[in-house]
Amino acid sequence: MAITAADVKKLREATGAGMMDCKKALTETDGDFDAAIEFLRKKGLATAEKKAGRIAAEGIVSTVISDDEKTATIIEVNSETDFVAKNEVFQTYVAGLAKQINEKDYADMDAFLAATSDINPEATVADHHKAMIAKIGENLTIRRFEKVTGDVLVSYIHMGGKIGVLVDAECDAPNDAIKEAMKNIAMQIAAMNPSFVRREEISEAQLAKEKEIIVDSSLADPASLPKPILNAVIQEAVANKVDSYEAAGDDNKGWTAEDIDIYEEKKSNMNYLFNFLSDQSVQALRNIAASHKAEYLDNKIFAGLVEGRFSKHLKEICLVDQTYVKAEDKENVKQYVEKVAKENGCTFSIKRFVRFETGEGLEKKNEDFAAEVAAQMNK
DSSP, X not given: OOXXXXXXXXXXXXHOOOHHHHHHHHHHTTTOHHHHHHHHHHTTOOSOGGGGGOBOSEEEEEEEEOTTSSEEEEEEEEESXXXXXXOHHXXXXXXXXXXXXXXXXXXXXXXXXXXXXXXXXXXXXXXXXXXXXXXXXXXXXXXXXXXXXXXXXXXXXXXXXXXXXXXXXXXXXXXXXXXXXXXXXXXXXXXXXXXXXXXXXXXHHHHHHHHXXXXXXXXXXXXXXXXXXXXXXXXXXXXXXXXXXXXXXXXXXXXXXXXXXHHHHHGGGGGGGGGTSOHHHHHXXXXXXXXXXXXXXTOHHHHHHHHHHXXXXXXXXXXXXXXOTTOSSOOBHHHHHHHHXXXXXXXEEEEEEXXXXXXXXXXXXXXXXXXXXXXXXXX
């Protein structure tokens, strides 16, 4: 598959990795975007995977909850500009779409678009949407929606519709205090963006995949390796001395005389060594560490490092394990929920949540107003 400059740009913006690293990742994964992100994570080159979900298009997320608070809908509709996203006509239109979905049942987006519009009963949802595009003067996209039913539901809209959250809880006696707690948790979800409610939701295959990524990314970060392992890796690089990195190639596992001299000079204070080593020498250490992967997995020190990072990662992606952002005593969300349940004498637990962020995974159009004006003048 041919890799285009736009593909590389998209991956670079999503991960923060270098241009050549992104090109290599896409080449190695035959252009598979998600696989390329995983490739970069394993190499320790993606600065933040969650950037794959960065806001890259305008529009709003809207929510609606039924009067009995047992049915709720969240929807995202995209526009070309933030100006339209703030327009009252557009916002009223999106709210109307959410209301129709909440009051009726649709198997999927196609079924919804083919249905008769509640806003304009003389047209389908799709045809009325085309009319709204003509009226507003921008391309609009009904991107996604999700409908939730449960014991008690709350919604939260952040930043004027940039992020929307629905929280579904099980509770045998819901009251205002429970709903307030759920609203607080919805704010937590908006801010901290967890992937799961609890660890039990993560499949064994996903856990194994996440752990493998942490192992590979740890090997790709030589400076953070346990000292005995780092020293062994460096000694191997010194022993595999090469005349030049260019001649040695991408799979090189040796150092040049220049980097060996730097090491000899700085080894008395290893804390600063990596400030002076060349990028090619650090890559050689990565290659060496990766070649000893099976051996290091049996090393108790390295295994402990991986387990620590894995545990930290799970706390970040699982809602109930996250530190509750409004807590003064560092309690986690699970402890907060248990405390609220005890104070209100009821059963209370978070069942699920849905979080939409406007433009997640979409690439925002690069506006060049000078070029646009020139193009108009040349017509």
